[in-house]
Amino acid sequence: MAAGGLSAADAARALAAIDWQRPWLAPYRVLGQLAVQQVVQGAGVAQALNALVEQGQVPDPGVYFAAQDALPAGLSYERFIFEQRRVPTREHLHDFFNGLIWLHWPRAKRQLNAWQAQAIAQDGIGARRGPLRDAITLLDENGALLCAPPALVAALEQRQWQRAFLELRPLWRQARLHLFGHALLEKLVQPRKPITAHVLQALPAIETVASADAWLATQLSAEALAGKPFNPVPVLGVPGWDEGNAAAGFYDDPLVFRPPRTA
Template identity: 60%
Template sequence: MAPSVDRIDWAAPWLQPLRAVGQPLAAQVVQGAPVHQALSAAPGSPLRFVPQSDLPEGTAYEQYIWDTRCVPTRDNLHDFFNGLVWLHWPQAKRRMNQLQAQAIAAQGVGAVRGPLRDALTVFDENGALLQAPEPLWDALRARDWQRLFIDLRPLWAQARMVLFGHALMEKLGQPRKPMVAHVYPAPTAIETIANLDAWLALALQPEAWATKPFAPLPVLGVPGWWAANQSASFYDDAQVFRPARSVMAMRGGAVGADSASS
């Protein structure tokens, strides 16, 4: 069954880094090409994309990719975006795949991922890099949403958020206010995705990443990403823009696992 790539809004700000490559590939899929075929035909593809049926039964997905440099791919939007991330972030994706494969070799697949594999999966599915002045990062880490998005709003002109997580890209096909990215800081001086890719591949160090060094950020709160957030009242929704756990504890409040205070 063909994925709904024909409904991708390529004008969405979070898809701008992928548009030049992604839109022509999406057109091929709409015209009937399997997702794996369209992705493999992309210029400079770092590996092959193969049908999901090529994955041998009982073989871990990550281990298969590491051993064969082939990515099993289904005909759906989720795997289409995963392929686009591979095309734009080949060094970081390869490094993540290496760490996953090493952990599987050492620990087996198991019913529960260890801390490192869990962190890598979280970022692979829902991660983003944020290049921003330090005051914005201070406010984000403190979950001070008023300061982050209203008081310091002019500073966002000096910031850039780049999505990495393919599941988040898929979900943003139907944007909802509670959608959260797990954000990792990147140097503001890096301009191109290729250079960000090289930097991230080096930054993927097991000891640090096992701690999940991310900050949750509701993506539709990013200035310029959603028309409704031009109004300050957009950020008054306490179910989305929740304070940090320590503040909630002092107030006797409970924090949901999927909230922006996670």
Template identity: 60%
Template sequence: MAAGVSPSFDAIDWSAPWLAPWRGLGQPIARQVQGGGAVHEALQSAAPGAVPMLFAPQAALPDGVAYEQYIWDTRRVPTRDNLHDFFNGLVWLHFPLTKRRLNELQAQAIAADGVQAVRGPLRDALTVFDENGALLQAPDALWDALRARDWQRLFVDLRPLWREARLVLFGHALLEKLVAPRKPMVAHVYPAPAAIESIAGLDAWLARRVQSPTWDAKPFTPLPVLGVPGWWRANEVPGFYADAQVFRPPRAAPAP
């Protein structure tokens, strides 16, 4: 394996349901890395012509240059030999338009304000989604229960309705964390139209939706991903959703 590559590549369970959209490209790329290839080279070898970026070694990023600004200026994605950047590259391969849009807005904010100690509202929202976001295509009844944090209704009473839903993870940090699944893991989900069937269609749609001021307020809803029916065997056990440390009740309204 390339120097610095985490042995946790071996721990990826490509049969996991959340990896279904990523398996076709991701598994062969991971095998290249496990066979000794650098992550950026393995990603680049799998990149279709439509992807507007090149994957470069981390050393290509000059000292003192902001990561997002460098990507925007050069169309090169500095990539380390680890799971985090591997999954980031997979998202670039599947959602190139959305990733380019996120990068554009980040670069615009950096050009306008510099790299601040604290990100502004838009940059913060973009980062949250880029690292931990997901798209949920689901009937209105599921969305109503999710927004109300009515976990019993969402996951138990309406459980059969999940057969009509699809959750597509986007955040590369979330994908990395799910290599070692733990019950408290939460995605920040954004609603997507059920009529869009392909990942390419979702990419084109989402790239048009990412904009200020709509995203400044983080229009996402927290979802404990391992509570999704069919995603983790443990959630079939009675009482799984009674854990208030994970399935938290809605916040009380402030006193008048």
């Protein structure tokens, strides 16, 4: 059993249970299924992810996946990745999805890692991460990128849930919610209505993950990110992402679709 991970058999069972027909997994389906197939056949998670690169299934992301025990004691995870270009990877759903994000969003992941490493070099590792590292962690673990018409963006920012998801429902055909956070993807293996993403607004025209990766790597500044420019979006509210959300009552749950904050 890898440190902090599962046994190889348990990891294989967990990965085999992923429902790749879920709409939010569509961008990751092809590579994800190939990697799962290799894990089920006996490969470790890191080995399976590396094989996708070595076999030419995906361009080189600029990092190599390694077993968790490659990380030396006392060295921060982020600094190790920045200096060694190796990503410590456990036999676990969490790290499996982290690897898939590295393969699909390599430019954004490298940029976030560079900012993390720079902040650590400047401030060290303390009890608190600081605003930039905290925001990077939110994005990396639970973030998403929304590309949508302005009216839809405004309704979501103002937490006008009925307007965003019902009145403006046709506008979702012009929208894309690209899930970036690997912990978010892990949670959605067992979908629950309260699961909420920290969402960044991007340009409406971004339709593919590759374009979203380029936007996130080049257009988002460290200063802007440190301000935590996120909006909460319960992801199962997205039309087509839950069988029940075509009904108005789906959005009446105040514990999930919370009202705007008062001053």
